[in-house]
Amino acid sequence: MALWRIRATVDDRPGYLSVLTASLALRGVNILTVQVHTTEVGAVDDFLVDAPEQVTEAELRAAVERGRGRDCWVARSEARGLADEPTRVLGLAGRLVRDPEAAGATLRTLLGADVVTWRPAPVAAPGGVGGTTMVLADPAGGAYELRRREPSFTPAEYARAQALVELAATLGRRDTDRVTVVLPDGAEVSVRPATADDVPAVRELHAGCSARSRQRRYLSGAADPSPARLRRLLEPARGTTLLVTTGSGGAAEPVVAMANLLGEGDEAEAALLVRDDWQRRGLGSALLRRLLGHADRAGYAAVLLHVQAENTPMLRTLRRLDRPTALERDGGLLTATVPLAPVPASPDGHGAGPAPAGCGAAPALPAQAGHGLPSQRSGPI
Known part of the structure; x- marks a missing residue:
């Protein structure tokens, strides 16, 4: 037997997935795991299967099409693909905890991207999926652009990737605070x-x-x-x-x-x-x-x-x-x-001081006083 990954779009109607799985079963294909990605054009089903060694990629593709699947993508897989997706994503999150700077490599592993590029300039339209290109807004500034030859990215993959980017940014800020x-x-x-x-x-x-x-x-x-x-x-x-x-x-x-x-x-x-x-x-x-x-x-x-x-x-x-x-x-x-808003500069080039009392502002901090916090309460220094 050989491991394969198959991805195909199936109309979201009762019985259509059963037709596809029955067509694969006729070729002796055993479905090991399946993920369903909801999209605007239908349900994208991502299968990990094992098939008889003699079954070719073309035969698998033909079986999917006979089972009413479309936009089919087929590729050989490895044994590590047997890990369920939540476990795999948690493992990648753990990698980020250990090394927040590995965000690019983690995204590449998560989505099988061919190229991951970080751009410092703000993204005109932050975030989004377009075919085999994905743009992720980096909370720390800039954006990640991911590309792969196939298959097309799905909204579910985008959500997972954005969550990892936000985790990396959070961890990066924590490291900065140390x-x-x-x-x-x-x-x-x-x-x-x-x-x-x-x-x-x-x-x-x-x-x-x-x-x-x-x-x-x-x-x-x-x-x-x-x-x-x-x-x-x-x-x-x-x-x-x-x-x-x-x-x-x-x-x-x-x-x-x-x-x-x-x-x-x-x-x-x-x-x-x-x-x-x-x-x-x-x-x-x-x-x-x-x-x-x-x-x-x-x-x-x-x-x-x-x-x-x-x-x-x-x-x-x-x-x-x-x-x-x-x-x-x-x-x-x-x-x-x-x-915290920027303070306008005075004519001598220095920041403006506190507004004087009696001009609609609270009085400036006096030379002697003291303080604390209602819901928080400050303490002494």
Whole structure:
């Protein structure tokens, strides 16, 4: 017996697939797996079959056509084709986890493409399938163009390929976030994205913080958030959470700080929690700058921080950003708004400063104040 792959379009009507499989059975062909790709012109059936060694490609094609199949494509296959498609795709996703830079090679393997080209220029019509050419928008910028001689790409293949490209972009961003930060006092820390697996380490971080630090972070009595709430903070639906560890940044290293960016609408809220023995060392400033960078790339219009009026260390951190910042007071709570839209240049070539009070804008950040966050709550630096 020999392994073959057969792809053909079959009218999506009751009994038509049975006619095709019966025609193949008459040639002694055994169907091992079948995938159905829904298209506008009918159902594209992708078979992996084994057939008697003497059966030729032309005979297989003729059997398909007698079974009412059209646009037939036939090619020899290998034993690795016996792996079911979900298992194969998960294996390729695992390869991307290990090497996000292998997106092109992974796409080539997934779709059997002859050529995979990445283009830095934006795509005029992002995404799409046209015969034996496929264009995939890269979330990181640019696009992938895939070509193969045959068979034509299907919408299902496009969806799988786009999902892998988005996974590669996500992993690439995570790798970018894994950095070593040197603080002003010479200490080195590792910054990395958080995952749900970090809940125990983040609970230890909370236990290592003073009650005052936790209260500044949450602006409430929630000194010890539940594991369920921490999981939502560590993997937000929109935004990101960064953790700071000492040493190499491995999972076993203690977490000494957490920075959260939670998006809602066109704005995002930022919050920090830094262990007491790591405060006032420049760590909060470094984390807040990275959160603003995330918000910039995500296209948010502004970042908000809600702070207790007595939290002067956090406001000093905001002043170090050298960005226009509006401040609103509600009793003992201050809301700082950091706009992310480009700031018009003043005649001397410098960015415009905050709008003066009394001109329809909130007052600029004062020399002394303090702060935190309503749904997030900021912490001290």
